[in-house]
Amino acid sequence: MKKLRNAILACAGTIAIVALALRAQTQTPPQTQTSAQSPAPAPQAPAAVAPNPLVTLGGNATIEATPAAVRQSGEDPAAVARGAAAYATAGCGSCHGATAKGTNIAPDLVRSPLVEDDTKGELIGPVLSQPHPKNGGTKPNLTDQQISDIAAWLRVQVYGAAMRDTYQYLNIVVGDPQKGEAFFNGAGKCNTCHSVTGDLAGIGSKYAPPQLQGLWISGGANARFGRGRGRGILTANGGMLADTAPPEITPSTITITVTLADGQKFTGVPVTYDDFHVAFRDMSGAYHSFDRRGEWPKVEVHNPLQPHWDLLKHLTDDEMHNVTAYLVTLK
Amino acid sequence: MKTRHIFPLILVAIVPLAILAPIAIHAQGVTESMLLNPPPDSWPTHHGDYSARRFSKLKVINDTNVQNLSLDWESRVTGGIPSNAVPGRGGAGNVRVAGSPLLVNGMLYFTANDNAWAMDARTGRIIWHWYRESTGNEPVTSNKGMGMYGNWLYLITRDNYLVSIDATSGAQRWIAPVADPKQYYFSSMAPIVIKNHVIIGTGGDSLDLSGFLQARDPETGEIQWTHYNTPRAGEPGIETWPNEYAAAHGGGGAWVQGAYDPELNLYYYGTANPNPVYAPQSRKGADLYTSSIIAINPDTGKMAWYYQASPHDTHDWDAACDTVLIDGTINGKPRKLLAQASRNGFFFVLDRTNGKKIVAVPFVDTENWTKGLDARGQPIPDPAKEPSLGGSLAWPNAGSATNWPPPSFSPQTGLFYVGEGEGYAVFYLTDTDEHPEGYAGIESALGEGPGAIKALDYRTGRVVWRHNWPAGGGAVGLLSTAGNLLFCGNGTNLIAFNARNGKILWHAGLLAGPNAPMTFMLDGRQHILVFAGDTAYNFVLNTPVRAPTAKKK
Numbered sequence: 001m002k003k004l005r006n007a008i009l010a011c012a013g014t015i016a017i018v019a020l021a022l023r024a025q026t027q028t029p030p031q032t033q034t035s036a037q038s039p040a041p042a043p044q045a046p047a048a049v050a051p052n053p054l055v056t057l058g059g060n061a062t063i064e065a066t067p068a069a070v071r072q073s074g075e076d077p078a079a080v081a082r083g084a085a086a087y088a089t090a091g092c093g094s095c096h097g098a099t100a101k102g103t104n105i106a107p108d109l110v111r112s113p114l115v116e117d118d119t120k121g122e123l124i125g126p127v128l129s130q131p132h133p134k135n136g137g138t139k140p141n142l143t144d145q146q147i148s149d150i151a152a153w154l155r156v157q158v159y160g161a162a163m164r165d166t167y168q169y170l171n172i173v174v175g176d177p178q179k180g181e182a183f184f185n186g187a188g189k190c191n192t193c194h195s196v197t198g199d200l201a202g203i204g205s206k207y208a209p210p211q212l213q214g215l216w217i218s219g220g221a222n223a224r225f226g227r228g229r230g231r232g233i234l235t236a237n238g239g240m241l242a243d244t245a246p247p248e249i250t251p252s253t254i255t256i257t258v259t260l261a262d263g264q265k266f267t268g269v270p271v272t273y274d275d276f277h278v279a280f281r282d283m284s285g286a287y288h289s290f291d292r293r294g295e296w297p298k299v300e301v302h303n304p305l306q307p308h309w310d311l312l313k314h315l316t317d318d319e320m321h322n323v324t325a326y327l328v329t330l331k
Numbered sequence: 332m333k334t335r336h337i338f339p340l341i342l343v344a345i346v347p348l349a350i351l352a353p354i355a356i357h358a359q360g361v362t363e364s365m366l367l368n369p370p371p372d373s374w375p376t377h378h379g380d381y382s383a384r385r386f387s388k389l390k391v392i393n394d395t396n397v398q399n400l401s402l403d404w405e406s407r408v409t410g411g412i413p414s415n416a417v418p419g420r421g422g423a424g425n426v427r428v429a430g431s432p433l434l435v436n437g438m439l440y441f442t443a444n445d446n447a448w449a450m451d452a453r454t455g456r457i458i459w460h461w462y463r464e465s466t467g468n469e470p471v472t473s474n475k476g477m478g479m480y481g482n483w484l485y486l487i488t489r490d491n492y493l494v495s496i497d498a499t500s501g502a503q504r505w506i507a508p509v510a511d512p513k514q515y516y517f518s519s520m521a522p523i524v525i526k527n528h529v530i531i532g533t534g535g536d537s538l539d540l541s542g543f544l545q546a547r548d549p550e551t552g553e554i555q556w557t558h559y560n561t562p563r564a565g566e567p568g569i570e571t572w573p574n575e576y577a578a579a580h581g582g583g584g585a586w587v588q589g590a591y592d593p594e595l596n597l598y599y600y601g602t603a604n605p606n607p608v609y610a611p612q613s614r615k616g617a618d619l620y621t622s623s624i625i626a627i628n629p630d631t632g633k634m635a636w637y638y639q640a641s642p643h644d645t646h647d648w649d650a651a652c653d654t655v656l657i658d659g660t661i662n663g664k665p666r667k668l669l670a671q672a673s674r675n676g677f678f679f680v681l682d683r684t685n686g687k688k689i690v691a692v693p694f695v696d697t698e699n700w701t702k703g704l705d706a707r708g709q710p711i712p713d714p715a716k717e718p719s720l721g722g723s724l725a726w727p728n729a730g731s732a733t734n735w736p737p738p739s740f741s742p743q744t745g746l747f748y749v750g751e752g753e754g755y756a757v758f759y760l761t762d763t764d765e766h767p768e769g770y771a772g773i774e775s776a777l778g779e780g781p782g783a784i785k786a787l788d789y790r791t792g793r794v795v796w797r798h799n800w801p802a803g804g805g806a807v808g809l810l811s812t813a814g815n816l817l818f819c820g821n822g823t824n825l826i827a828f829n830a831r832n833g834k835i836l837w838h839a840g841l842l843a844g845p846n847a848p849m850t851f852m853l854d855g856r857q858h859i860l861v862f863a864g865d866t867a868y869n870f871v872l873n874t875p876v877r878a879p880t881a882k883k884k
Contacts, residue, residue, distance in 0.1 A: 116514050163537070169761060313699075320724055
């Protein structure tokens with residue numbers, strides 16, 4: 001028995017040693033809060049693909065990184081501007097396109113993994129310090145400063161393409177203002193609530209066309225009709241709950257009428273409205289809160305923007321563009 | 332004879348080590364049979380089981396007693412502090428646990444971006460915490476969780492590293508790069524473990540990359556196969572692109588976890604939208620296999636079939652939401668089916684053996700972008716609704732109909748439950764070049780109305796019942812059970828519905844919006860567990876549990 005016990009223990013011990021040895025090789029100390037040294041990534045780039053065959057020589061591309069992209073990218077704006085000039089005068093665009101998006105004879109640099117990985121010219125620099133292209137080309141006639149500037153400009157092109165919060169609208173005013181006016185006063189029934197000499201006077205001066213289009217179709221609130229995580233329909237003036245002043249009622253404020261089982265009726269601005277509670281500030285500013293049980297209290301929602309929501313279900317793009325073109329003229 | 336002398340030496344050497352070696356209570360971890368047939372006291376893969384139905388057979392908690400559901404414990408987690416955190420500024424450690432945890436051997440395993448934890452399911456105590464700060468420019472992710480193989484956990488980081496972690500200690504075993512974050516790949520899915528494959532996918536559509544699904548070796552992290560979701564020269568589907576270059580930069584990421592049919596040995600998943608996202612001019616054609624549902628052999632990576640939910644998508648309507656496997660009946664015949672409530676507002680039911688369409692109908696109240704179905708039963712997009720200079724008004728918008736929060740199918744009621752929303756947006760083209768890049772457009776002027784929970788008859792898509800939310804709504808994670816219950820969130824409430832008729836039976840107010848609830852047995856009690864923001868809430872019935880009696884020897 002002793003032999004067997006020893007044998008079993010020895011086996012267990014061997015296994016323990018081997019297991020520990022393996023663990024020692026592969027494990028880092030537990031519960032460390034380290035930012036791991038990232039190993040060099042193996043980019044999953046697609047297999048080598050020919051340059052874009054679509055774009056004709058010289059490229060017709062005009063869209064490039066916007067000033068917002070230059071600002072947000074963290075690159076030195078002066079270097080980026082010099083880089084744009086150097087790119088143009090060195091003739092890079094005749095092969096890579098004026099905005100570096102590639103042509104049928106040279107790759108798109110904006111989608112280039114090498115350019116995407118470049119942080120301060122360490123990858124782009126060596127390419128431009130050698131014969132370019134590698135097979136049969138000549139070394140570009142660029143100073144180190146120019147190479148560094150071109151690299152900065154290229155990085156901004158990548159940033160500007162990838163970061164859509166830097167995009168700029170083009171000219172969105174494509175509609176017919178006269179048709180827009182006819183719709184406003186006709187099929188759209190806009191004039192039943194609005195007046196171009198009253199509440200909408202000068203609206204074309206107040207907002208840039210993309211904002212104007214978004215505001216008028218939604219009715220001015222960009223129409224978050226109670227979406228958001230169900231925390232209820234927010235008060236128009238965003239007042240604190242402890243504020244006992246009468247709520248500010250604007251043309252777009254959603255109000256509710258609440259009727260209790262005992263007949264009491266309130267009107268107010270909702271703060272919470274879900275399947276279980278309704279809470280609001282009434283028109284005098286007092287705060288009320290009720291459980292919802294069965295059909296009580298009865299809650300009627302008055303959303304002045306409802307006609308906009310309903311309109312959008314059948315508004316055509318032509319009608320939308322036309323009305324926007326019309327509103328733009330209201331200076 | 333010699334061995335007898337060696338044994339005592341070995342004993343002397345190993346005894347102290349044996350004492351120090353971590354006692355591997357959970358050494359067994361997750362086995363293949365557990366994944367194929369999850370025991371009641373487990374949740375061994377992201378959706379609980381491979382079908383992605385998010386339906387539990389447990390009925391200890393049911394429609395007759397759910398009003399007694401009460402809080403057992405809550406537990407809050409804090410994330411690691413990133414290097415750019417502003418000292419003293421709140422929220423640096425706050426995290427959101429977006430996906431359901433795993434539950435294996437009484438331990439919960441879950442993630443938030445850059446973080447992973449193990450938590451004792453009986454008490455809520457945190458056992459270990461792993462943290463690694465991601466790199467790169469893409470902030471937009473919510474990590475969905477982990478996969479498990481044996482005693483090893485797997486997650487994929489925002490900056491595309493597959494990490495393997497020891498489930499007992501939280502120690503990182505290895506970390507393997509999957510894709511370059513500087514190319515604007517990002518990752519968020521919970522890896523799905525199938526046999527000896529860890530299935531992962533990446534997302535990212537900021538710049539025009541090539542989306543793919545991949546299988547990795549669970550022991551070493553090495554690549555077993557890679558399936559690019561857009562074709563290359565000579566491959567079927569390349570004719571739906573102008574050329575290989577466009578396809579190779581055509582997007583189609585696989586950033587949501589899929590479902591698996593072990594009998595057919597097929598893994599099903601949805602792919603993301605094509606690139607450039609809003610600009611159609613450089614990718615005329617259907618753009619396969621973007622915005623598609625794909626069936627793939629997990630051993631070989633070979634595609635078996637596809638169905639394209641949004642051919643030539645120009646509205647960011649990923650089909651990257653859940654593909655739910657339903658064993659149902661169509662026209663009296665038993666059928667193996669797959670259902671998806673897709674981002675484009677359509678409810679699809681397919682034959683999952685061959686991808687043939689059975690149902691393709693809107694599940695939202697308002698959609699305005701289709702002109703009927705094509706010969707394969709796929710929606711035909713109206714070219715007039717493509718993004719334009721002056722703006723194109725489209726219902727739904729890119730995210731209003733539904734999104735990655737998972738739906739649920741109950742075989743008991745035959746109903747497919749989905750959290751949906753009504754919404755529109757104006758889609759503008761901002762890059763009119765022949766060769767646009769990135770998003771190449773702007774989605775703005777979003778309007779979203781209150782949403783609903785809809786219970787659909789899977790055979791037709793007909794709405795059998797709906798619950799309109801007074802406020803809020805949209806995509807929410809769901810769980811249905813054999814106790815005739817449907818659990819979901821609205822606002823900061825966790826709610827239980829009667830699954831058959833949509834009556835609200837119970838709710839609890841939490842501190843944040845809940846993610847998809849999950850359920851399990853533990854020590855004879857059924858638990859309903861949900862994360863809301865950084866806090867886990869564990870609910871049980873408020874009834875006494877019998878104490879065990881000593882077993883006779």
